[in-house]
Amino acid sequence: MFLFAGPRCLVRGALRVVTGAVQAVESLPRIAAALEDVRATLHHVERLAAYIAQEVPELVYQLEQLREADVSRESPRTG
Secondary structure (H helix, E strand, C coil), X not given: CCCCHHHHHHXXXXXXXXXXXXXXHHHHHHHHHHHHHHHHHHHHHHHXXXXXXXXXXXXXXXXXXXXXXXXXXXXXXXX
C-alpha cells in the first residue's frame, strides 16, 4: 500500500500542474483584453492631462483678472 503512495502523489501533482497550465493559457485572452482596456484608459488620462496643462495658465490669468476687478471695486474712493 505504501509502495503506491509515491506514484499516486506524483500523478496528482502532475495533474494539478497540467490543470493550472491549461487554466493559465485559457485566461490569456482575458488578460490581453484587460491590458488593452488599461492602455486605452492611460491614453485617455494622458489626453486629459495635456488638456489641463494647456488650460491652467488661462485659468490662472482669468482668476487674476477677477481678483484685480474685485480689488478695484473695494478700493476706497477719495475726494
